[in-house]
Amino acid sequence: MQTEQTDIGGGIDMTKPPNTEHDKGLKYFMTLQQNELFLKEGSHRLILKNRELGKEDERDIIYDIDTLVLKNSKGKNVGYVIFCENLTEKYKLQEKLQSMEKLSLAGQLAAGAAHEIKNPLASIRGFVQLLQESFHKNDKRREYTKIIIEEVDRLNELVRELLFIAKPSPDVKTRGNINKTVDDTILVVNSKAIMNDVVIHRESSEVPEIIFNPEHMKQVFLNLMNNAIDAMPKGGNLFVRSFHKDNRIHIEIQDEGCGIKPEHIDRLFEPFFTTKEDGTGLGLPITKKIIQNHSGEIQVKSKPGKGSCFTVLLPTM
Ligand SMILES: Nc1ncnc2c1ncn2[C@@H]1O[C@H](COP(=O)(O)OP(=O)(O)OP(=O)(O)O)[C@@H](O)[C@H]1O
Ligand SMILES: [Mg+2]
Numbered sequence: 001m002q003t004e005q006t007d008i009g010g011g012i013d014m015t016k017p018p019n020t021e022h023d024k025g026l027k028y029f030m031t032l033q034q035n036e037l038f039l040k041e042g043s044h045r046l047i048l049k050n051r052e053l054g055k056e057d058e059r060d061i062i063y064d065i066d067t068l069v070l071k072n073s074k075g076k077n078v079g080y081v082i083f084c085e086n087l088t089e090k091y092k093l094q095e096k097l098q099s100m101e102k103l104s105l106a107g108q109l110a111a112g113a114a115h116e117i118k119n120p121l122a123s124i125r126g127f128v129q130l131l132q133e134s135f136h137k138n139d140k141r142r143e144y145t146k147i148i149i150e151e152v153d154r155l156n157e158l159v160r161e162l163l164f165i166a167k168p169s170p171d172v173k174t175r176g177n178i179n180k181t182v183d184d185t186i187l188v189v190n191s192k193a194i195m196n197d198v199v200i201h202r203e204s205s206e207v208p209e210i211i212f213n214p215e216h217m218k219q220v221f222l223n224l225m226n227n228a229i230d231a232m233p234k235g236g237n238l239f240v241r242s243f244h245k246d247n248r249i250h251i252e253i254q255d256e257g258c259g260i261k262p263e264h265i266d267r268l269f270e271p272f273f274t275t276k277e278d279g280t281g282l283g284l285p286i287t288k289k290i291i292q293n294h295s296g297e298i299q300v301k302s303k304p305g306k307g308s309c310f311t312v313l314l315p316t317m
Helices: 022-033 088-134 141-166 178-195 214-230 283-293
Strands: 003-007 042-048 061-071 077-086 174-176 198-204 210-212 236-245 248-255 297-303 307-315
Touching: 061 088, 088 141, 141 283, 174 178, 178 198, 178 210, 178 214, 178 236, 178 248, 198 214, 210 214, 210 307, 214 236, 214 248, 214 283, 214 307, 283 297
Parallel strands: 003 042, 198 236
Antiparallel strands: 042 061, 061 077, 174 210, 236 248, 248 307, 297 307
């Protein structure tokens, strides 16, 4: 049987949009039947263009439909057998897999490149520092060398992040209180928060001790808090909450910033996805990798223009 690919999204008035649930999709399919589009024997691919849907889910909905025409002995059509399979989830999984492949490829590239870059950077930094000291205090060139050093430090930070993906540092996990790591991280980001008119509100309740890598988890909270502050260039409130519920420790990092566009939500954890001029797009993939390494989970809720909330969930059992 031949498969026809049909984009009929533009022709449908989706006043009440279907979601990916099979029964709703089927209902839609039945209304489409009025067009007699699929009463032709064969296999059909139906793509419901999701542009009229709510902003929360902009993904297309994909069905495979097989139609069999039942005929009587005189060759007259007496009925139809229609199989309808919703393939949206299957495609979602495929995309996830591709993102994982990209991550591993990024790791391999990073391993090769990072080492080669690190050594020349160290000598550039060293010699520029010497040069800086040789200039008189009022010499304008001192300012230039300062900028070179700052930029070299930025490159070093990037190499360090790339190396983390390729070769994570030894995973030393110990038993302890994650609230302390959250508090330590707040101390680190506090000066950046003050500079950006961001007020950090810490709300914490007792949580059980768990086994975790404090350095790695600090990196997680640092990435999330830095992103939250970046999202509020005109200042605002950053809420950091932690509590214990349903055998998991929840750590919420909630901002009142620009929020995340719905079409970006699925790409947040992709390596190198960034909307920032000077971003590397490695913060969230690293964050996710560390959390997975702790058998945990990260969830995101965001409303454009209102803010975002990232929740880290760590199992206690
Ligand atoms: N709290 C947030 N509010 C709004 N957008 C966010 C938030 N956190 C992440 N994002 C979006 O996700 C993108 C990816 O974040 P990620 O931390 O991975 O990289 P980055 O912050 O751009 O760069 P860096 O590698 O320096 O962290 C950001 O560029 C931004 O568009
Ligand atoms: Mg970031």
